[in-house]
Amino acid sequence: MNMLRSLSLSHVTAGFVAVLVGFTSSVVIILQAAESAGATPEQVSSWIWALGLGMGITSAGLSFYYREPVLTAWSTPGAALLVTSLAGVSLPEATGAFVFSAVLIVIAGYTGWFERMLHHIPQSLAAAMLAGILFEFGLNAFVSLQGNLLLVGIMLMTYLLCRRLLPRYAILMVLVVGVALAAIQGQLHWGGVALKLAEPVWVTPAFSWPVLISVGLPLFIVTMTSQNVPGLAVMRANGYRTPLSPVLTATGLTTLILAPFGGFAFNLAAITAAICMGDEAGENRRTRYLAAVCAGGVYILVGLFGATVVALFAAFPKAFVVALAGLALLGTIGNSLHAALAEPDEREAALITFLVTVSGLSLFGIGSAFWGIVIGVAARLLLQAFREGSRTRT
Template sequence: MSMLSFKGFSRDISTSTVIAGFVTVLVGFTSSAAIVFQAAQALNASPVEIGSWMLALGLGMGLTCILLSLRYRVPVVTAWSTPGAAMLITTAAGVPMPEAIGAFLVSAVLIIVAGFSGWFERMINRIPISIASGMLAGVLLRFGLDVFMAMKTQFVLTFAMFCVYLIMRRFLPRYAVVAALALGILIAALQGLLQVDTIRLQLAQPVWTTPQFSLGSIIGVALPLFVVTMASQNVPGVAVMRASGYSVPISPLIGWTGAATLVLAPFGAFALNLAAITAAICMGREAHEDASKRYVAAVAAGGFYILIGLFGATVGAVFAAFPKELVLAIAGLALLGTIGNGLATALMHEQEREPALITFLVTASGVTLFGIGSAFWGLVAGALAMAILCRRE
């Protein structure tokens, strides 16, 4: 990064963007890290190897977030493939670790080809913005609902966070999520809900596994991992960027996530991809009122992901120290504006309103078919409705 671009970045950085980056990592890690641990255990990974997985994934997510966001000056947030990890728990059980690593490499090569060849971008460009926005709102709906569901078990904590969020939205909107998080941590500490005594930080060690290739692991692990990652992660990830108003070349983004996976797979990085839910946190108004400066939030998230990687699996204790209700509340509050904007854009044009609504409902339903999540099927249902109901001008 040149000195000029560094000065521009230093001017753009703010407390709200750093907090948005932290919340992004907090939500991403607490919501799915356990699934990654289970996937590693299904392959009989030792504790040291699990730490290596977290190191490789953390470095991969961190570097891609930082470098791609700085390159394009838009918030590019990457993540591990949560559906891919869930698939590994069942389909990769009993597969030797070297063959699993070989399957990760094959999947990474397929992602690289899909990205840099441009065919994935050509396909994704055909999705109307109303359908993409309906999908975005559907994906995030449960997070908005969780703010109020959390009040059932921790009313004082979550209601206080909700109230301070509203007050700050009225007077200092940029710091609404910051204030809600700070108050939540304070109340949790006063109520004895912070489990800080469980925190034991220890640097992770990289463990190289020499890959082996077999037809069975390629068909049974690599191909499903590729399909699930592209359909359940990269398609919604691109749709979130488009629905948030960001225009950036998609092909290199997909290609570079595949390249990062290819380099880090021998250490346990099974699949990296564009994020959807956590990306929306960095792309919303709570990260920064100026949309052109929200890329800093993604850079901050990358920094936090690298810290996670360096401390491996043991850093999970840091995130586990927060009560579940605090995490649910802060995620929902951080995404309220994005949910509202998604619904407003989805329903803006009367001709496309019903297909967008169908997309929203299918996505929000959480239906999963053939191992592929509801975000993809929401897009399919919306496209079908659009083709039948909307006449071409």
């Protein structure tokens, strides 16, 4: 009852926007990954069922348990990896690789070694990495003006006016105005939408050492470095101290259970989590976990209706989704940059972290968010050594 009394329209809106942004931005990669493994249309629908159900249960369950916004997601870099690495691999062998990766995640969570390692990341660098991750989304919101000036321009004006007059409902008003204008312009395409429940399809895992090493191990590494590291940074940058190890264990176990149905990898969300943690997700930060609970509920609906929801989200014009994501994240980007650059002694290392993350650098199949932290920490240690050396000489 207390939860229902605390629930507000801001929580529901933030949860829906988080799912909308997360789903539309990467569902095509998921479909490509399933097809690369030779999945049938029924199995592709099962993948959406498993992923939606897994994200929904973990997001709502963990957020409700910890009373902090813990939003999970599928591993988008992991899906991109699968697109290129599953050629010639059977679906049972691919499923075996998903199970292997899940076991490694459970071990990392249960032993706590991954969380202990991440405790050494300074707050300023975590904030800089978060700003770098989200920077492209903010930038693309304004780039989209070029292709759809009227729609995006009115959405931007709505955001600015509501930030002044109705700050708690700014994103909700942007969502409503954007959908209405897109409908008037005929940019909403409902032709492919048909109500249909998804049906789970079991695939018995097959374990092949070459596939486990070439697919399962890289999937584990990419999920941990390119998803869970940024996901933790988002939480810490927003002041939430949810213990990481139990969350990792929960996502690993969820993957273990749902892998035979297509749930290839679950992890902490970063970009969409930021939407559920910012000011737009509720005035009271102690109740913002309800935004993640709402997102979990939407994800469960996504899973249950599988292909129907794929078509539904595909109905929105790309410019609308890009602009909505960028405007929803503006506050988080600004706060993260402020936290990253606030301390003069750490400003240069934080700036390096930010720039490396923005650069899109990819080495050994690992994305720029991880390398931003690695290079930023190395720069910070080096600069600290120089400063201490200078003090010693003086």
